[in-house]
Amino acid sequence: MNSSFSSNCNVLSKELLYGDLVLIEQRNEASNNVEAEVLGKSEGFKSLDYCKIDGRMDRLTGVTISDVHRVSRKAEESANRRFQAASWLQNIVGYLDISDEPSEEELRLFLRNGLILCNLMNRIHPGAIPKIVENPLALSPRDGAHFVYQYFENVRNFLVAVEELKLPSFEASDLEQSSLVAGSMKKVVDCILALKSYFEWKESGAMGLWKYRSTSKYGPKASPKVFVGLSSNVKHQSEKSWNFPDLYSSINSDTSDCDCKLECKGDDLNDDMSTRNDKTQIKEINQSSIHSENCGLSLSDSNSTWIHQTGQKFLEALQKADSHSFPNLVRTLLDGRRFEELPVLVEFILKNATDEFEHRLILQGEQLKKLRIASKELLRREDKLVSRSKALEALAMGSGEEMKLNTAHLQLVKIEKAEIEKEKKRNEESVEKLLKDRDEQQLEVEKLKNDLEYSIREAKETKHELEFHRKLELESKMKIKELILELEVSVKNGQEIQATMATELRNLKQENTKFQDRIFLHIPAFKNIRAILDAIRQDVLNMKLGRQEEMEALQSKLERLTGAAAGYYQMQAENRALYNEVEELKGKIRVYCRVRPFQSATQGIVDFIGENGDILIRNPFKQERDGQKLFNFNKVYPASASQEEIFLNSRQLIRSVLDGFNVCIFAYGQTGSGKTYTMTGPCNTSKEDWGINYRSLKDLFQTSYSRKDVIHYEVGVQMIEIYNEHIRDLLVTDGTKKNLEIRNNSQHNGLHVPDANLVTVKSTEDVLELIKVGQKNRTVSATALNEHSSRSHSVLTVHIQGTDLVSRSILRSCLHLVDLAGSERVDKSEATGERLKEAQHINKSLSSLGDVIAALAQKRAHIPYRNSKLTQLLQDSLGGQARTIMFVHISQDSESYGETLSTLKFGERVASVELGAACSNKESWEVRELREQVFASYQNSSSSIS
Numbered sequence: 001m002n003s004s005f006s007s008n009c010n011v012l013s014k015e016l017l018y019g020d021l022v023l024i025e026q027r028n029e030a031s032n033n034v035e036a037e038v039l040g041k042s043e044g045f046k047s048l049d050y051c052k053i054d055g056r057m058d059r060l061t062g063v064t065i066s067d068v069h070r071v072s073r074k075a076e077e078s079a080n081r082r083f084q085a086a087s088w089l090q091n092i093v094g095y096l097d098i099s100d101e102p103s104e105e106e107l108r109l110f111l112r113n114g115l116i117l118c119n120l121m122n123r124i125h126p127g128a129i130p131k132i133v134e135n136p137l138a139l140s141p142r143d144g145a146h147f148v149y150q151y152f153e154n155v156r157n158f159l160v161a162v163e164e165l166k167l168p169s170f171e172a173s174d175l176e177q178s179s180l181v182a183g184s185m186k187k188v189v190d191c192i193l194a195l196k197s198y199f200e201w202k203e204s205g206a207m208g209l210w211k212y213r214s215t216s217k218y219g220p221k222a223s224p225k226v227f228v229g230l231s232s233n234v235k236h237q238s239e240k241s242w243n244f245p246d247l248y249s250s251i252n253s254d255t256s257d258c259d260c261k262l263e264c265k266g267d268d269l270n271d272d273m274s275t276r277n278d279k280t281q282i283k284e285i286n287q288s289s290i291h292s293e294n295c296g297l298s299l300s301d302s303n304s305t306w307i308h309q310t311g312q313k314f315l316e317a318l319q320k321a322d323s324h325s326f327p328n329l330v331r332t333l334l335d336g337r338r339f340e341e342l343p344v345l346v347e348f349i350l351k352n353a354t355d356e357f358e359h360r361l362i363l364q365g366e367q368l369k370k371l372r373i374a375s376k377e378l379l380r381r382e383d384k385l386v387s388r389s390k391a392l393e394a395l396a397m398g399s400g401e402e403m404k405l406n407t408a409h410l411q412l413v414k415i416e417k418a419e420i421e422k423e424k425k426r427n428e429e430s431v432e433k434l435l436k437d438r439d440e441q442q443l444e445v446e447k448l449k450n451d452l453e454y455s456i457r458e459a460k461e462t463k464h465e466l467e468f469h470r471k472l473e474l475e476s477k478m479k480i481k482e483l484i485l486e487l488e489v490s491v492k493n494g495q496e497i498q499a500t501m502a503t504e505l506r507n508l509k510q511e512n513t514k515f516q517d518r519i520f521l522h523i524p525a526f527k528n529i530r531a532i533l534d535a536i537r538q539d540v541l542n543m544k545l546g547r548q549e550e551m552e553a554l555q556s557k558l559e560r561l562t563g564a565a566a567g568y569y570q571m572q573a574e575n576r577a578l579y580n581e582v583e584e585l586k587g588k589i590r591v592y593c594r595v596r597p598f599q600s601a602t603q604g605i606v607d608f609i610g611e612n613g614d615i616l617i618r619n620p621f622k623q624e625r626d627g628q629k630l631f632n633f634n635k636v637y638p639a640s641a642s643q644e645e646i647f648l649n650s651r652q653l654i655r656s657v658l659d660g661f662n663v664c665i666f667a668y669g670q671t672g673s674g675k676t677y678t679m680t681g682p683c684n685t686s687k688e689d690w691g692i693n694y695r696s697l698k699d700l701f702q703t704s705y706s707r708k709d710v711i712h713y714e715v716g717v718q719m720i721e722i723y724n725e726h727i728r729d730l731l732v733t734d735g736t737k738k739n740l741e742i743r744n745n746s747q748h749n750g751l752h753v754p755d756a757n758l759v760t761v762k763s764t765e766d767v768l769e770l771i772k773v774g775q776k777n778r779t780v781s782a783t784a785l786n787e788h789s790s791r792s793h794s795v796l797t798v799h800i801q802g803t804d805l806v807s808r809s810i811l812r813s814c815l816h817l818v819d820l821a822g823s824e825r826v827d828k829s830e831a832t833g834e835r836l837k838e839a840q841h842i843n844k845s846l847s848s849l850g851d852v853i854a855a856l857a858q859k860r861a862h863i864p865y866r867n868s869k870l871t872q873l874l875q876d877s878l879g880g881q882a883r884t885i886m887f888v889h890i891s892q893d894s895e896s897y898g899e900t901l902s903t904l905k906f907g908e909r910v911a912s913v914e915l916g917a918a919c920s921n922k923e924s925w926e927v928r929e930l931r932e933q934v935f936a937s938y939q940n941s942s943s944s945i946s
């Protein structure tokens with residue numbers, strides 16, 4: 001205590017006010033001022049300070065009130081740390097006879113002999129201090145110096161062990177200091193708390209980063225990820241021998257997993273503990289050799305150099321960087337790096353960044369904890385102050401002097417309280433801020449982790465791609481090598497060839513020169529020869545042209561002659577065939593019999609059809625032999641015969657119309673037996689089903705075309721029907737049904753029904769159209785026996801006029817294609833009314849036909865042609881010099897046996913009719929001219945008579 005203070009100074013209990021702070025005040029009698037001395041034993045008050053208080057406590061001379069607060073706070077912190085150290089010592093070493101809150105002096109005395117410290121060290125590191133002097137007094141009780149030495153021995157051993165651990169240490173003399181030297185125990189307390197922290201870290205398995213104030217270490221399991229960010233599998237060499245010298249001087253990594261080795265030499269380490277660790281990390285980066293094969297990721301040499309050069313800068317910058325400037329930092333680092341290096345570098349950066357942010361979070365957590373403890377302490381102190389102020393107020397009730405003093409104290413306390421409240425508020429604010437920061441940083445860390453995972457995935461994909469590209473590159477290189485080799489060979493060959501060619505070219509040039517010399521000699525002679533040759537060539541050319549024209553003229557003549565000859569030969573052949581047929585016919589009507597397919601599934605009545613025209617019919621109502629009847633015709637067609645087959649047999653006869661013969665084809669038979677089918681074909685007919693009408697006209701057009709160079713043909717068509725004994729034109733387009741007259745064939749144009757339309761046709765298509773019109777106009781009705789029964793006889797007449805192009809003679813002929821109405825048994829056809837009338841007319845005209853045929857067959861003198869329109873119309877064909885074919889149609893159904901029998905009998909009768917020998921209606925042009933003159937004079941005379 002300072003001697004300037006009088007003995008009656010009022011010393012306030014240090015515990016009462018500010019812990020280690022001692023405030024001594026004294027009233028100066030002379031100045032009547034209160035003088036005070038502030039004794040600070042903590043930092044900042046190394047010696048006694050003297051201050052005068054001019055009546056007011058907040059105007060202390062030399063020492064401000066905030067100094068007092070600062071010192072007070074430090075003293076309190078220091079006391080707390082001391083209590084903490086003492087409490088931990090008790091826990092580790094066992095019960096010690098020391099108070100819970102010892103003063104510095106108390107603690108110093110307690111630790112002075114070094115025994116407790118040595119035991120502590122051995123507890124942390126068993127065997128660290130092998131020899132401990134347990135009882136120094138026993139060795140030499142009278143030798144005080146020896147005691148000191150023995151104490152010093154223990155303390156020195158302890159300090160050596162601390163040094164080895166590179167922990168904050170103190171001087172042995174710190175334990176010898178008097179209690180009046182403020183803060184002498186601070187270093188001792190620091191050392192014990194550092195040991196505590198290290199011990200706890202070690203006890204927890206040395207996981208993660210251990211940090212005591214500025215000193216930090218890495219545990220063996222939490223290997224320095226920063227350095228091995230390139231491989232997370234690195235392990236330290238020896239977990240057992242894990243101590244601080246080892247930690248700082250070298251970190252040997254077990255490279256069994258990825259062959260990474262990290263080393264750092266202790267000599268290079270900076271003494272400053274705070275920077276040493278970072279430098280060690282950088283060193284490890286610098287000295288690390290990274291092998292790619294086992295780790296799966298690789299760094300090229302240049303990349304490794306990049307890490308050497310920029311790794312340190314990056315880590316330093318990273319420690320300074322906040323979360324906002326981090327992306328810029330990363331961009332700067334990656335700028336200009338090669339693509340294949342990016343995955344590894346990104347992983348490196350992200351891992352370091354994650355560690356750094358985690359570290360920051362831990363620090364903030366610790367800070368937060370401390371702040372919480374501080375605010376709790378402030379609350380506690382506030383309570384204390386309140387109670388003190390209450391006590392002071394009670395005292396103020398005592399004496400006046402005391403009251404004054406107490407009032408001053410009270411004021412001081414109030415001011416202090418206000419300060420404390422402010423500080424508390426500040427603390428709360430900083431706690432809030434820290435919490436906010438921590439949340440933000442946690443979010444940042446989460447984001448970085450996600451980024452890291454994404455980058456790792458991308459890095460793997462990129463790696464696969466790179467491998468694939470590398471493979472391709474290798475293959476390409478191989479191919480290029482092969483090609484280069486081939487090219488070299490080719491170049492070599494080319495050079496050889498070039499050399500040979502050059503030699504040959506030289507030789508050729510020499511020869512060429514010689515040859516040209518010779519040519520120059522002969523050029524004038526050559527020119528003469530060329531002129532002669534040109535003249536000859538021109539002559540030959542002219543001759544050739546003349547010959548060519550002659551040849552072309554001859555050719556066309558020849559072609560015409562060949563065509564004419566061909567037509568002539570064809571006609572000759574046809575005529576020959578016709579001649580044979582005519583011979584065969586000998587003027588008789590040809591009769592073909594066609595059997596219709598079954599109409600109903602009854603038993604048939606046709607037993608046999610022979611090739612020679614025989615047909616055997618069986619009476620279904622009689623015994624086999626008795627009921628059979630044999631008929632013979634020119635040909636019999638079974639039900640299976642096709643339309644084509646039917647036509648082919650008649651074709652030659654039909655063609656003879658082009659030679660001037662009249663031809664007539666009848667279709668006869670009972671109703672529904674297939675007459676229309678044979679002549680026209682079925683409804684909606686296709687080409688295969690075409691009947692004789694279409695086929696005949698098509699054939700006539702084809703034949704006339706083949707003869708076009710010999711004869712010019714004109715073809716006209718008439719189509720009429722005989723319905724109920726009236727003749728109607730079927731080629732009317734206006735629907736009129738005018739009855740027409742039959743004229744005799746003496747008419748000029750030879751037409752039997754001159755008033756019927758005669759339509760000129762030039763092609764089969766024209767005929768098809770016409771026949772369609774005719775079919776539409778024909779009277780057809782449904783009867784019990786035929787759904788589309790023809791109720792009239794239809795006659796399609798094709799008129800032919802041919803002019804012989806050579807002889808100018810003319811031929812006229814006609815082809816009658818007659819589809820007769822079907823005979824029917826009225827009782828069977830159940831016809832009544834109009835149908836009955838039609839049936840009667842049909843039957844009547846057919847019986848007239850039968851009569852004519854019978855008369856012709858019997859060669860009677862009178863043939864009753866005029867009995868019906870039908871016989872009248874066909875007079876020429878039946879009795880004249882026409883070629884006639886009659887198709888008799890029969891049904892093979894047993895129900896039609898009667899009709900079939902009468903049809904066959906009729907056919908047989910027709911077959912027996914002998915016609916006059918057919919003759920062609922050809923007349924020479926002289927005859928024709930003569931006839932035309934006669935006809936003209938006849939007409940003139942008749943007109944003059946009228």
Ligand SMILES: Nc1ncnc2c1ncn2[C@@H]1O[C@H](COP(=O)(O)OP(=O)(O)OP(=O)(O)O)[C@@H](O)[C@H]1O
Binds near residue numbers: 791823889
């Ligand atoms: N040979 C055949 N093959 C297949 N079907 C046939 C044959 N002959 C006739 N028909 C069919 O029988 C039915 C009657 O034939 P179609 O009309 O030709 O007889 P029709 O003798 O002309 O009768 P109508 O005298 O009553 O006019 C038709 O449906 C026809 O298609």
